[in-house]
């Protein structure tokens with residue numbers, strides 16, 4: 001087998017465009033294939049890109065794509081549903097030049113990465129849903145739902161939590177795991193929450209979790225996590241009307257001494273919701289000249305706030321490995337060695353945080369009593385510190401160890 005010179009990248013979300021840019025920088029010509037007609041529209045949610053994700057983009061000179069979108073967010077302040085202050089944790093030390101994490105609309109992140117990839121000459125083909133792929137000694141052939149095919153030396157599965165590539169690599173691969181929480185949220189006009197921009201207020205309410213941050217223009221960006229023990233179907237979720245979401249949230253937050261209901265009531269427009277998933281550890285990240293990156297390999301519950309950052313880190317690391325190993329299988333193995341331990345730790349941490357959001361009345365008392373200790377440790381430097389999460393620097397020029 002020779003060194004990979006061409007790649008098919010399946011998925012035009014976060015990991016896909018970044019993988020294509022990084023591969024291009026590594027001397028590999030990469031084309032992105034996205035199932036939907038346009039990956040950046042109708043996403044509706046917002047997320048936090050933490051300093052490690054921004055640093056990974058910087059490793060390939062692409063962090064400027066984020067200029068002018070989102071707003072700086074540096075810490076999370078936790079409260080119980082009674083309004084009691086539980087503690088505060090930073091969202092990573094600033095990078096050397098003072099850059100901090102940002103909160104941005106998911107659609108804006110998709111669009112920024114897509115535009116930067118296009119500016120660099122990466123081809124992105126839309127309306128191309130991968131249905132099958134076959135790897136051989138000479139390369140990989142991908143088949144799309146529209147009947148077309150494409151060939152290259154390797155295929156990168158950046159196709160998200162319901163990855164088709166994952167099952168093509170290993171038909172027995174674990175499936176996404178339902179985390180018994182729903183996600184909904186929106187944007188409320190400026191109100192008098194007394195919160196300075198840059199801080200998330202995170203509330204472990206009696207019945208549900210509520211979080212919000214204030215943008216510099218005063219808009220309140222909020223989300224809520226209604227518990228939902230049984231996994232809803234996509235149809236069931238889509239059938240929930242905005243009025244039903246509002247009623248549900250009103251009931252869930254009725255017993256809390258927080259601004260949740262005021263913020264929700266003042267939010268104009270439609271509300272929508274998503275179910276929460278993460279990935280159990282996957283035995284095989286690669287096989288038959290195909291490899292997984294981003295959520296396809298290691299989706300984490302949104303509670304970790306790290307899914308997009310991990311997708312970016314992994315995409316850049318994958319390209320370094322392909323650059324430095326002539327044999328694609330050896331490159332993919334080096335990539336797994338670099339990434340597996342870190343991402344599985346993130347997924348586990350996200351699952352623990354999600355569990356804290358769904359405890360019953362007894363667990364709640366215990367949680368609220370122990371949370372200040374846990375948060376002090378998380379913010380500190382000793383055991384329990386979360387500094388490892390945000391400190392991950394990629395030296396693009398450094399060779400990847402054999």
Ligand SMILES: Cc1cc2nc3c(=O)[nH]c(=O)nc-3n(C[C@H](O)[C@H](O)[C@H](O)COP(=O)(O)OP(=O)(O)OC[C@H]3O[C@@H](n4cnc5c(N)ncnc54)[C@H](O)[C@@H]3O)c2cc1C
Pocket residue numbers: 010011012013014015016033034035036039045046047048049050106128129130131158159160161162163164183274293294295296299300302304305306307308309310311
């Ligand atoms: C409610 C919510 C809140 C979140 N909050 C945060 C947060 O605060 N911080 C954070 O870092 N992350 C957060 N995340 C997670 C983050 O959005 C994901 O981790 C990130 O988008 C993963 O990027 P990805 O490229 O791997 O997958 P995706 O962004 O899902 O992209 C996958 C792409 O592949 C395409 N695709 C799928 N199948 C095929 C196919 N067969 N053929 C071709 N294309 C295909 C899809 O259409 C999609 O465009 C959140 C997620 C949710 C749902």
